[in-house]
Amino acid sequence: MQALIDVILPVFLVIGFGYVGRWRKLISDDQVDGVVWFTQTFAIPCLLFTAIARLDLGQEFDWRLLVSFYVGALAGFALGFGGARVLFKRDWEDCVAIGFVALFSNSVLLGLPITERAYGPDALAANYAIIAVHSPICYAVGITAMEMIRNRGGRMRDTGRAVFAAMFRNALVIGIALGFAVNLTGLHMPGVVDQALDMMVRAALPVALFGLGGVLYRYRPEGDFRTIGYVALLSLVVHPLITYGLARAFGLGTEALRSAVITAAMAPGVNAYVFANLYGRAKRVAASSVLIGTLGVIVTGWVWLQVLP
DSSP, X not given: OHHIIIIIHHHHHHHHHHHHHHHTTSSOHHHHHHHHHHIIIIIHHHHHHHHHHTSXXXXXXXXXXXXXXXXXXXXXXXXXXXXXXXXTOOOHHHXXXXXXXXXXXXXXXXXXXXHHHHHOGGGOHHHHHHHHTHHHHHHHHHHHHHHHHHTTTSOHHHHHHHHHHHHTTOHHHHHHHHHHHHXXXXXXXOHHHHHHHHHHHHHHXXXXXXXXXXXXXXXXOOSOHHHHHHHHHIIIIIHHHHHHHXXXXXXXXXXXXXXXXXXXXXXXXXXXXXXXXXXXXXHHHHHHHHHHHHHHHHHHHHHHHHHOO
């Protein structure tokens, strides 16, 4: 219970400030959109850029960590896609969007602060290793699947062009790519630039959590509850169980195990709704799954903190 109070509830209180602020009309939808735009376009890309630029790639990019996490994530996508088609009789494009919701854990806005509060800032290296390839892998899977279905009977070259263009319009992917460029080239960043980036980084998570609260108020659940419950089960239970089992089987170290499982146990991220909105498919399922899943993390996150060493 102490872990719930000390680690998880402070994160959800910040989300709650944004939710209540929008509910009580202290902040408008346009202002919430401005907060989200700032974090998604500037603050979080700066966070990811600095984290990747300073990461020890040789030490932290452990194949056991990445396989454990991403096999679970891809299983979520496959089960979400298949369940949407077989159980809920959705059309093929809806199936991709629903699969993407089960694929995309909220690795930054929930995974980072909960891991940091539970185990300290020095425990985040494995989180950043997962995050470094999270958006590229998830968007590559989702966009490729959607474009292949939408371009049935068309040329593969057109599908490839659409995937590439969508990937590199994403600010998170750009921030990650630039971080890798600095890391691999050994480029030295001037001290004044480092200080400016650190200021942006300190703002990223609390401002993003506040904005997430405002977004969640806007997209309250309305129907599709069986589908939403199914997606929440995949995100909060199936993904972390697969990750935990594989990580233990591979003999993954304690810190990496914690980061992998906690990140896997997070609710679908807001990017799941962004993807659904981009294609105009299963938007209600995506938005409501983010809200219901985020509330569910209060319970499931606490359970995993008790299970992990």
